[in-house]
Amino acid sequence: MSSANNNNALSGSPLGAWGHTKQEYTITVYTENQIGLLNRIAIIFSRRKINVDSLNTSPSEVESVHRFTIVINETEDVVRKLCRQIEKQVEVLKAYYNTNKEIVWQELALYKVPTDIIAEEVPVERLLREHGAKAVVIRKDYTVFEVTGHREETDNLIKVLEPYGLIEFVRSARVAIIKHSDGFHKKLKEFEYKEPGELVMENEFLNENEKVFSM
Numbered sequence: 001m002s003s004a005n006n007n008n009a010l011s012g013s014p015l016g017a018w019g020h021t022k023q024e025y026t027i028t029v030y031t032e033n034q035i036g037l038l039n040r041i042a043i044i045f046s047r048r049k050i051n052v053d054s055l056n057t058s059p060s061e062v063e064s065v066h067r068f069t070i071v072i073n074e075t076e077d078v079v080r081k082l083c084r085q086i087e088k089q090v091e092v093l094k095a096y097y098n099t100n101k102e103i104v105w106q107e108l109a110l111y112k113v114p115t116d117i118i119a120e121e122v123p124v125e126r127l128l129r130e131h132g133a134k135a136v137v138i139r140k141d142y143t144v145f146e147v148t149g150h151r152e153e154t155d156n157l158i159k160v161l162e163p164y165g166l167i168e169f170v171r172s173a174r175v176a177i178i179k180h181s182d183g184f185h186k187k188l189k190e191f192e193y194k195e196p197g198e199l200v201m202e203n204e205f206l207n208e209n210e211k212v213f214s215m
Contacts, residue, residue, distance in 0.1 A: 029068035030093040056173035105176035109154035111145045112168040
């Protein structure tokens with residue numbers, strides 16, 4: 001895993017020439033409270049004119065901790081600085097960034113097609129088998145297929161269905177799990193049971209990132 005303050009803490013990949021080549025990175029942000037935080041994080045990206053390819057917010061395995069999953073295409077140098085800026089937000093516990101090789105990730109896609117055409121002209125069983133799709137809604141006027149996979153897999157089915165009158169397509173944001181994050185769950189559980197004092201003005205974990213969150 002690559003992090004804002006310790007790039008190679010959980011990753012076996014070399015730093016290279018300070019990461020000047022653009023590639024796809026997944027930023028994972030653990031937060032204490034996400035109320036109003038999404039807007040502030042979005043401003044960090046917009047001020048730098050960085051396009052966000054995918055953004056997902058969800059609960060984590062710890063009830064009091066939320067998780068942001070953000071996908072961008074940038075250089076490692078830029079991503080590193082973004083994570084540092086994100087970590088300056090009081091509610092942020094930790095921000096990590098990873099290449100696609102360092103995570104397990106999926107996206108969900110839905111495809112609506114005319115039922116009569118798909119039933120008459122397409123071998124449905126073979127279609128489902130070849131693309132790992134399943135029918136989630138079947139009506140007289142349309143059928144909805146669902147596929148879970150990587151971007152190229154969901155894009156491939158678009159091309160297959162377009163000639164048969166693809167009515168609608170939608171894809172979810174990325175969900176991702178970091179491959180080498182052993183021990184991080186324990187740190188989150190420790191945060192869950194730690195009650196801040198009355199005079200705490202900012203996230204005490206933020207000032208001790210390396211000690212608290214190092215793996």
